[in-house]
Amino acid sequence: MEEYSIVNPTAKLTDRMARPLRDLRISVTDRCNFRCPYCMPAEIFGEKYAFLPRKEILSFEEVERLARLFVGFGVEKIRITGGEPLLRHGVSDLIARLSAIDEKLDIAMTTNGSLLPRWADSLVEAGLRRVTVSLDSLDPEIFRTMNGEKLGVERVLEGIAAAERAGLGPIKINCVVQRGVNDEGLVDLARHFHGTRHILRFIEFMDVGTRNQWQLEQVVSGREILDRIGAEMPLEPVEPGYAGEVARRWRYLDGGGEIGVITSVSSPFCGDCTRARLTTEGSLVTCLFATGGVDLRGPMRDGADDDALRELIASTWTARRDRYSEERGELLQIEGAAERRRERVEMYQVGG
Numbered sequence: 001m002e003e004y005s006i007v008n009p010t011a012k013l014t015d016r017m018a019r020p021l022r023d024l025r026i027s028v029t030d031r032c033n034f035r036c037p038y039c040m041p042a043e044i045f046g047e048k049y050a051f052l053p054r055k056e057i058l059s060f061e062e063v064e065r066l067a068r069l070f071v072g073f074g075v076e077k078i079r080i081t082g083g084e085p086l087l088r089h090g091v092s093d094l095i096a097r098l099s100a101i102d103e104k105l106d107i108a109m110t111t112n113g114s115l116l117p118r119w120a121d122s123l124v125e126a127g128l129r130r131v132t133v134s135l136d137s138l139d140p141e142i143f144r145t146m147n148g149e150k151l152g153v154e155r156v157l158e159g160i161a162a163a164e165r166a167g168l169g170p171i172k173i174n175c176v177v178q179r180g181v182n183d184e185g186l187v188d189l190a191r192h193f194h195g196t197r198h199i200l201r202f203i204e205f206m207d208v209g210t211r212n213q214w215q216l217e218q219v220v221s222g223r224e225i226l227d228r229i230g231a232e233m234p235l236e237p238v239e240p241g242y243a244g245e246v247a248r249r250w251r252y253l254d255g256g257g258e259i260g261v262i263t264s265v266s267s268p269f270c271g272d273c274t275r276a277r278l279t280t281e282g283s284l285v286t287c288l289f290a291t292g293g294v295d296l297r298g299p300m301r302d303g304a305d306d307d308a309l310r311e312l313i314a315s316t317w318t319a320r321r322d323r324y325s326e327e328r329g330e331l332l333q334i335e336g337a338a339e340r341r342r343e344r345v346e347m348y349q350v351g352g
Contacts, residue, residue, distance in 0.1 A: 035148025099127025
């Protein structure tokens with residue numbers, strides 16, 4: 001793989017662990033209409049919480065400019081996230097801008113699904129190819145508890161149906177599993193989406209950010225999840241669809257589709273991570289568990305040309321050595337380490 005330089009400004013980048021830069025996740029807003037306890041707990045993000053003022057948020061023109069530079073370095077997939085990205089006014093316009101960069105670019109979105117009935121058609125027209133919907137439980141009471149008592153589960157199911165009608169299927173559905181909160185409904189979720197072509201993915205409860213009161217005892221491992229579902233609907237493993245795929249894939253023996261498990265805690269996959277993240281205010285973050293990021297907005301607004309921005313992106317990625325999920329396991333072996341919480345970027349700032 002060629003090394004980046006001003007002479008060769010679009011060479012593919014690799015970090016200190018030889019991981020290429022292939023995926024870019026862009027948070028377009030820090031706002032959300034849910035208050036999930038593991039991301040934006042209501043006791044902190046109440047009515048008086050000060051979200052970012054508009055002038056501090058990257059404009060669509062700025063996002064497009066940076067995205068073009070990342071694509072030049074080999075990014076093949078862009079995922080729009082938030083907060084809740086559908087709260088950003090005109091987000092379909094951004095999708096259209098990104099689609100125009102390269103017709104081969106895979107553009108996806110992660111959303112809580114509540115606004116998809118209104119926007120799914122326009123998103124597809126703009127060039128959105130895939131959507132992932134967060135859904136932590138089918139139980140009405142548990143679901144409302146997990147989203148801060150904002151909306152009922154039927155609203156999200158309507159959003160999934162709207163996305164399917166618009167042509168966004170098969171849809172990925174993410175469920176964060178927390179022991180003692182929603183883990184008893186795992187099999188119900190699996191049954192509901194069995195045979196629908198949608199891909200249900202179970203995510204181990206992670207210590208993203210600093211506000212979710214994470215404890216290892218709350219983690220339901222991917223192995224336990226598979227055992228519970230497999231006991232009801234037998235499964236077999238599926239080969240990864242591509243290098244660096246986050247979810248480990250399993251399919252039903254009866255042909256009813258597939259599920260995935262994301263095991264950042266019990267079986268980390270840092271060695272294959274190809275993802276960079278761009279925060280709402282324009283910081284380049286190289287790990288979901290990072291303590292901070294590198295400011296791209298400031299230099300861009302101060303007049304930096306594309307070559308200067310490329311150098312900043314390249315120097316950041318080529319110096320990258322993040323492997324927090326692997327380090328977590330090592331730290332947990334040290335008495336008291338689990339209680340020493342370092343500062344980290346919050347999930348709503350980087351979109352998970």
